[in-house]
Amino acid sequence: MSKSKRDIADARARTGFIIINVVRFGGVAMVMLxxxxxxGVIDLPYAVGAIIAxxxxxxxxxxxRFIARAWNAxxxxxxxxxx
Numbered sequence: 001m002s003k004s005k006r007d008i009a010d011a012r013a014r015t016g017f018i019i020i021n022v023v024r025f026g027g028v029a030m031v032m033l034x035x036x037x038x039x040g041v042i043d044l045p046y047a048v049g050a051i052i053a054x055x056x057x058x059x060x061x062x063x064x065r066f067i068a069r070a071w072n073a074x075x076x077x078x079x080x081x082x083x
Contacts, residue, residue, distance in 0.1 A: 012075075016067075016068070016071045019067065020064045020067055020068065023059060023063050023064055023067060024059075024060055024064055026059060027056045027057070027058075027059030027060035027061075027063065028056065028060060029056070030052055030053070030055055030056030030059060031053050031056035031057060031060065032056075033049075033052055033053075033056070034049045034050065034051070034052035034053025034054070034055075034056055035049070035053055036049070037049025037052060037053075038050060038053065
């Protein structure tokens with residue numbers, strides 16, 4: 001049984017939503033790990049904690065936007081090929 005275009009689009013949208021949220025949760029985990037290092041809960045150098053925390057913030061706030069843009073650009077490129 002073949003899937004309709006709407007079913008395919010829904011599956012792609014669901015996949016993109018899941019990927020973006022996994023990236024966000026990973027970023028939150030990195031921020032928490034970085035803060036644990038900064039507070040001395042985990043015995044690693046302060047600079048390592050700061051770097052991990054900053055990378056986590058970037059992953060939470062900026063990476064999902066880049067992923068969404070790349071996802072939409074790929075969709076637009078695919079739509080142009082079908083016209």
